[in-house]
Amino acid sequence: MTADRRPKHAAVARRARRAFHYIWASPATAIGLSIGVVALCLGAKARIVDGVVEIGGGRRAAPDSPRRRIPFDAITFGHVILGRDPVCLAHLRAHEHVHVRQYERWGALFFAAYAVASGIEALRGRNPYWWNRFEREARAKAAQRSG
Secondary structure, X not given: OOOOOHHHHHHHHHHHHHHHHHHHHHHHHHHHHHXXXXXXXXXXXXXXXXOEEEEEOOOOOOOOOOHHHOOOXXXXXXXXXXXXXXXXXXXXXXXXXXXXXXXXXXXXXXXXXXXXXXXXXXXXXXXXXXXXXXXXXXXXXXXXXXX
8 A cells, every 4th residue: 555545544444433433323313303303493503513413592391490400401412412502512512522422432322321320329329420430531521621
């Protein structure tokens, strides 16, 4: 193989790996897009950031309900991040993009892996969200990016 063909081969390999990640995570992405369509119908806005669809804002389905009924500011499904509003999306972007990479590794199995990780922490008597290995990884990597 000549030297001028190596960069082309590497680029093709990167694109193939990227395509595989999108396909592998696509069942979760489909769920996120389905929920996102409802949010868009309620006035949310969508944008693509680093290959990830971010959807946030708009009128809430139950605008008079207290905020505590929705226990998160953002949630990730495959290559879709659903956020309370654009400010939350911007603030949590690094954290949620770590979850995107987790979906790329685990695919649809991420749902079960996340639940098992939470269950293990609950059995240990710890907060199943805070101590969940996937959340700890997301917090750590997001902190590295910002610090």
